[in-house]
Amino acid sequence: MLERAATGGRITPDEALLLYTDAPLHALGETADAVRKRRYPDDVATYIIDRNINYTNVCVTACKFCAFYRAPGHSEGWTHPQEEILRRCAEAVDLGATQIMLQGGHSPELGMEWYEQTFAAIKREQPTLTLHSLGASEVVHIARTSGLDFGTVIARLRDAGLDSFAGAGAEILVDRPRTAIAPLKEKGAVWLDVMETAHGLGMESTATFMMGTGETAAERIEHLRMIRDVQDRTGGFRSFIPWTYQPENNHLKGRTQATSLEYLRMVAVARLFFDNVNHLQGSWLTTGKDIGQLTLHFGADDLGSVMLEENVVSSAGARHRSNRTELIDLIRGAGRIPAQRDTLYRHLVVHRDPADDPVDARVHSHFSSTLTGRTLPLAQPAVAS
Numbered sequence: 522m523l524e525r526a527a528t529g530g531r532i533t534p535d536e537a538l539l540l541y542t543d544a545p546l547h548a549l550g551e552t553a554d555a556v557r558k559r560r561y562p563d564d565v566a567t568y569i570i571d572r573n574i575n576y577t578n579v580c581v582t583a584c585k586f587c588a589f590y591r592a593p594g595h596s597e598g599w600t601h602p603q604e605e606i607l608r609r610c611a612e613a614v615d616l617g618a619t620q621i622m623l624q625g626g627h628s629p630e631l632g633m634e635w636y637e638q639t640f641a642a643i644k645r646e647q648p649t650l651t652l653h654s655l656g657a658s659e660v661v662h663i664a665r666t667s668g669l670d671f672g673t674v675i676a677r678l679r680d681a682g683l684d685s686f687a688g689a690g691a692e693i694l695v696d697r698p699r700t701a702i703a704p705l706k707e708k709g710a711v712w713l714d715v716m717e718t719a720h721g722l723g724m725e726s727t728a729t730f731m732m733g734t735g736e737t738a739a740e741r742i743e744h745l746r747m748i749r750d751v752q753d754r755t756g757g758f759r760s761f762i763p764w765t766y767q768p769e770n771n772h773l774k775g776r777t778q779a780t781s782l783e784y785l786r787m788v789a790v791a792r793l794f795f796d797n798v799n800h801l802q803g804s805w806l807t808t809g810k811d812i813g814q815l816t817l818h819f820g821a822d823d824l825g826s827v828m829l830e831e832n833v834v835s836s837a838g839a840r841h842r843s844n845r846t847e848l849i850d851l852i853r854g855a856g857r858i859p860a861q862r863d864t865l866y867r868h869l870v871v872h873r874d875p876a877d878d879p880v881d882a883r884v885h886s887h888f889s890s891t892l893t894g895r896t897l898p899l900a901q902p903a904v905a906s
């Protein structure tokens with residue numbers, strides 16, 4: 522099976538499960554790395570500078586794994602005014618960000634017009650920023666709030682300036698574990714239906730996987746199968762991004778996280794299974810920088826973002842921080858050539874010579890230390906750079 526996968530053959534879900542549970546770790550990683558190298562013989566591994574802007578923590582969906590949301594009417598609920606969102610966008614541009622990821626709760630106060638006005642204002646003030654934001658769950662929420670169908674919501678978001686959808690909200694798409702952790706969220710089949718509709722309207726996206734909330738190995742592979750089947754029809758998923766559930770401050774507290782070895786095995790199997798998805802992102806935010814670096818030897822070709830701001834996953838316990846210099850070092854230390862990319866994975870700066878590496882103490886990850894959504898001023902680095 523590994524030989525077939527290494528030479529570009531397709532593996533079945535049953536084979537993927539067997540590889541995930543039983544393949545020798547090093548052979549699995551070596552094969553995934555061979556597939557990565559066949560796709561990207563230049564040995565470049567990428568990162569992006571972006572900012573997550575969480576516009577509201579008010580949410581009616583009440584996912585059990587979420588430490589970020591507050592129910593409508595809660596005294597700790599907040600929604601940023603448009604001026605604050607625009608200020609954060611301007612700050613991100615000043616720090617070299619090329620992408621904004623707007624993510625937030627499902628607030629009953631925010632309908633179609635709020636999103637249209639916000640996206641249009643950002644594009645008007647910051648035309649260079651790519652809006653890679655929201656996700657299928659937000660489309661479902663807006664459709665419900667505003668009485669529209671999915672296609673209309675997607676088309677109106679696109680026309681207002683949204684460039685592509687983030688893969689957030691996928692969590693795990695399989696019914697049993699999804700219902701256990703997010704009973705009020707749309708079914709996995711609906712999440713995929715929205716993505717397929719978006720791809721059909723020219724809006725590409727990514728796909729994610731939050732592993733470690735109690736799902737079985739077979740359910741993990743089934744999540745991959747569901748995404749691959751849609752990708753066979755649309756080709757609209759640019760990348761697959763697995764990450765591990767963070768267990769603090771939520772109603773699932775006490776459940777086991779996926780281990781680092783399980784995470785690495787998942788990254789490798791994803792590279793082998795997704796013969797139709799171009800990019801595979803390793804997570805350092807939830808697994809730590811060492812494991813993030815190791816993913817580059819298990820099939821990943823991208824380490825994601827420096828993340829100038831993040832509030833959601835950090836609320837649930839992710840405490841890893843990084844900065845641009847460190848991400849470049851991680852990539853170089855893994856024997857790859859670092860490159861800053863844009864949302865479309867085009868290389869903006871290839872760091873071939875370490876002597877030319879950028880040293881910019883301002884470009885570091887910047888996470889909320891509270892559940893209020895307020896972050897420290899970016900001018901005051903929260904971590905050593």
Ligand code: SF4
Pocket residue numbers: 580581582583584587588589590625626627658
């Ligand atoms: S994960 Fe998103 S949809 Fe679920 S409760 Fe948190 S903010 Fe709401």
